[in-house]
């Protein structure tokens with residue numbers, strides 16, 4: 322197994338006790354050092370997938386290896402490599418921040434390291450709260466305590482199950498910066514999110530899951546190019562009712578009650594709009610403004626999930 | 630072995646114990662005092678000695694066992710039920726810990742607390758009746774074994790329970806009758822033969838008998854029988870726990 326693979330998931334299947342198929346034949350490879358974003362609507366199976374890898378949910382079938390270690394037969398090595406920030410805020414209300422993070426490090430068998438924990442708390446701006454009982458913290462702070470717990474044993478791989486839930490915009494930005502900084506130290510990061518913006522902003526690769534099936538995994542750039550559309554918008558001086566006959570055969574549509582002509586093309590293709598420009602001129606259409614737009618991951622996502 | 634992991638769980642649990650030490654000790658000490666006032670002084674003065682042991686002194690081992698049993702079950706069951714209830718169990722499940730390590734951490738801490746409380750009850754009792762411990766080593770051994778065994782049982786209850794009611798139901802419905810009918814306050818030799826035989830199915834009989842023997846060299850059953858039965862009971866509990874973790878019963882989805 323090449324060392325570049327952080328996590329390998331083969332034919333993973335999960336049927337819950339009530340017979341619900343939450344994961345259906347998932348195959349996925351996460352490369353070392355990448356940020357992988359798992360996107361999917363509510364109930365798609367994101368949390369189930371993460372919890373199965375981490376040993377919290379028992380798989381019905383299939384295999385998972387973490388850094389080359391099987392997560393069942395070699396669970397010690399496999400689990401030691403992973404830090405998990407679960408979706409739910411679950412903390413020991415009466416413990417202090419410092420104690421709970423120290424406890425997590427101990428659970429993973431690591432020798433005490435006050436300096437590392439100090440460092441982690443400072444990075445997550447929790448240092449001032451270190452002696453506070455967790456119940457006295459705000460939701461966003463609790464989320465960061467959970468991140469500190471997950472990082473307490475210096476994991477190679479970090480799972481963030483909806484890290485931005487309940488975190489304000491400013492803090493979200495700073496969290497993204499921290500996640501990137503972590504990636505720069507070589508940590509592999511897998512995150513789930515509803516905020517496409519988040520995936521678009523951070524991920525190297527994106528996986529889209531829906532109804533327990535992994536619909537696709539792709540480099541973010543490739544995905545955007547493959548699925549993405551580019552549009553050039555010509556803003557008209559006067560409204561027109563229909564595209565003039567003289568412009569037939571061009572990929573044009575009307576928008577905004579005939580005040581805009583939209584030229585659509587694949588983001589990847591080497592387009593030449595000179596012909597379109599010439600013919601617009603010949604047809605006597607003189608745009609007063611021109612701008613372009615590219616489809617976001619969100620549109621791609623809605624297109625994919627909506628289609629299934 | 631992930632010794633640091635065990636230590637982390639143990640310290641976490643002991644930390645919880647020490648935060649609530651006042652309550653943990655106050656209640657067993659109070660009930661011991663009450664028992665001595667009622668059974669030791671008020672009723673005990675009218676009771677005959679059993680096996681040549683004055684009644685007040687006779688009930689001391691049983692009383693300690695009663696406290697240790699219920700403390701073990703409630704400490705251990707609460708210790709594992711609470712993280713299940715709050716969801717913090719995720720961290721234990723995703724940590725590189727084996728079943729044995731998790732159990733040692735939780736059961737070790739629960740049993741430690743029970744032993745401490747058992748000793749405190751013993752000291753309290755010493756204020757009321759003259760005590761004589763013939764075999765201190767055996768006494769301590771029985772105390773520890775009982776604490777461990779019933780903490781294992783408590784651990785199982787804590788995993789099985791899916792609500793706080795169930796958590797209290799078993800101690801109330803099963804443990805309390807077993808201890809009261811287990812010879813804590815009488816010798817089972819005083820029972821008719823039929824009930825004596827029935828009593829032998831009660832694991833508490835062996836615990837109390839062995840424990841009392843370590844005080845007064847008198848027991849309802851032989852020392853060997855007591856030790857063997859405690860071991861058998863411990864093995865059964867351990868086997869059930871092994872099964873729980875293997876199948877993920879009520880722990881993993």
Ligand SMILES: Nc1ncnc2c1ncn2[C@@H]1O[C@H](COP(=O)(O)OP(=O)(O)OP(=O)(O)O)[C@@H](O)[C@H]1O
Pocket residue numbers: 337338339341343361362363364365366367368369370408882
């Ligand atoms: N313990 C369980 N028993 C039965 N079904 C379950 C259980 N846990 C989850 N499910 C079902 O499995 C499906 C996937 O759940 P999961 O939590 O993995 O979704 P998700 O993608 O994380 O959703 P969200 O974005 O809302 O967090 C859901 O339909 C859910 O109802």
Ligand SMILES: [Mg+2]
Pocket residue numbers: 367368369408482
């Ligand atoms: Mg989820």
